[in-house]
Amino acid sequence: MDIKKNDILTVEITDTGTEGEGIGKLTLPAPDAADTEEKAGGKAAGFTLFVKDAVIGDTVQVKVMKAKKNYAYAKLEKVIVPSPFRVQPPCAFHRQCGGCQLQSLSYEKQLEFKQNKIRNNLVRIGGFDPEKIDACMEPIIGMEDPWHYRNKAQFPFGYDKEGNVVTGFYAGRSHTIIPNTDCALGVEENQQILEIILRFMKKYGVSAYEEVSGKGLLRHVLIRKGFASGQLMVCLIINGKKLPEEQRLVDELWKIPGMTSVSVNVNMERTNVIMGKKVRVLKGEEKIEDSIGDVVFRISPLSFYQVNPVQTRKLYGQALEYAGLTGEETVWDLYCGIGTISLFLAQKAKKVYGVEIVPEAIADAKENAVRNEITNAEFYVGKAEEVLPRKYEEDGVYADVIVVDPPRKGCDEKCLETMVRMRPGKIVYVSCDSATLGRDLKYLGENGYEVKAWRGCDMFPGTVHCEVCVELWRKVL
Known part of the structure; x- marks a missing residue:
């Protein structure tokens, strides 16, 4: 059977891909089978179909x-025969929006998928023995309520085909806005804030930014909420120096309970980077507060802060347990x-040193230490792979425990080398x-360390992403 574009086929979904897509194996019919039978799928060894939005266990018709x-x-x-793991997503836009890949999959099955994804990467990429990885695997940490967990959202503004101003999220792998003011992952106040802004733009003729031309004023809005404090922040990112009639907008936003900070951020560059460097407060404080455990954090529009505070506490609690301080x-x-x-670790350690490349983040870290009266933490600006070797080789600073929480690209090789030389x-x-x-x-395992335990933590329900915490011990030779 020669499969080509636009063919309509029927297939049973038997697996889930790393990006959440359904995977089915197509089988060839006998050579004398009718074309209708052929299109229905029969026995064909080796031909794989990747189907976005299909769920393991589904029998589906695809194009x-x-x-x-x-x-x-x-x-x-x-969907011809729905999977027992298929559920009705609460979001009507889940297939169009690029934010969620697993909303149609039951939450229990999502957790199983994520645990297996981590395990498979440790075995396939890390080269670990499957039995060893299984033996030190702990159950993934899920959420009791996997909705409305995000404390931060950034919404772009643009125009629909009729020329109306819209906001929402981008469709997958594009910058086409899917209009939606009620994201099932965000806080409930998002919808009220977005509708106030859209009415304001329409009433006062405020233009939305257009990427192709580089014209238009309002680019994005950043909304944050402190789950522990109830404080709200709205930061409007503009392609200009001032928002017309901005006080009228501030007055409307300030009626929302918990509103603590309204500001504008200027970004006049032709770039996909959302935020510019300058923030001007229109009313209230520049920062809002939130807590992880007993530690209070002050968060600005530019601060990096974990988006799921409920799971962050569990994740950091796991890191603290593994550190064994x-x-x-x-x-x-x-x-x-x-x-x-x-600062979470400093409560249980003699001394903590923190390293971060972003100067503003280190300024926030120092402020947060003062805010919490923590005196046994020091912070350094710079690349971890540069600061760590310098402090170790020149100043003789050692480590009993090293904690790393790198970006998606992982640790720099030089950083890993220095960690090994420090022999924590x-x-x-x-x-x-x-x-x-x-x-x-794999590198750490080849250089004197062994995995003692690992545990996934679902920070992003509804998506394919997952955090994982690993405990490694230096081997006793």
Whole structure:
């Protein structure tokens, strides 16, 4: 059977891909089969279909969008027999929006998918023995309520085909806005804030930014909420120096309970980077507060702060457990951001050193230390792979425990080399990408460290992303 673009096929979904797509194996019918039978799918060894929005266990009708020799990408046309794991998503836009990939999959099955994804990357990329990885695997940490968990959202503005101003989220792999003011992952106040802004733009003729021309004023709005404090922040990103009639907008936003900070951020560059460097407060404070455990953090529009505070507390609690601190240890926290993990650990450590490349984040970390009366934490601006070797080689600073929480690309090789040379008794690796985690753990495993325990933490329900925390011990030779 020669499979080509626009073919309509029927297939049973038997697996889930790393990006959440359904995977089915197509089987060839006998050579004398009728064309209708052929299109219904029969026994064909080796031909794989990748189907976005299909769920493991579904039998689906699909349309081939791109065909290769042994596989094809297909669009879901119809669910013929729904999977027992298929659920009705609360968001009507989940198939169009690029934000969620797993909303149609039951939450229990989402957790299973994420645990398996981490495990497979540790085995395939890290080169670990499957039995060893299974033996030190702990159950993934899920959420009791996997909705409305995001404390931060950034909404772009643009125009629909009729020329109306819209906001929402981008469609997958595009910058086409899917109009939606009620995201099922965001806080409930988002909808009220967005509708106030849209009415304001229409009433006062405020233009939306257009990427192609570089013209238009309002680019994005950033909304944050402190879950512990109830404080709200709105930051409007503009392609200009001032928002017309801005006080009228501020007055409307200020009626929302919890509103603490309204500001504008100027970004006049032709770039996909959302935020500019300058923030001007229109009313209230520049920063809002939130807490992780007993530690209070002050967060600006430009601060990096974990988007799911409920799960962040669980994740950092797991990191603290793996660190096994007694109050006598010196701890290094690499890629420390605004000090979230550092200050969490400082409550149980003798001394904590944090390193972060972003100067503003280190300023926030120092402020947060003062805010919480934590005096045993020091913070340094710079690349972890540069600061760590310098402090170790020139100043003789050592580490009993090193905690790393790098970006998706993982740890720099020079940073890993220095960690190994410092010979800490423990390394706790917090990762947002299990593929680069596998790569880095392979290096550490080849250089004197062994994995003692690992545990996934679902920070992003409804999506394919997952955090994971790993405990490594230095091998006793």
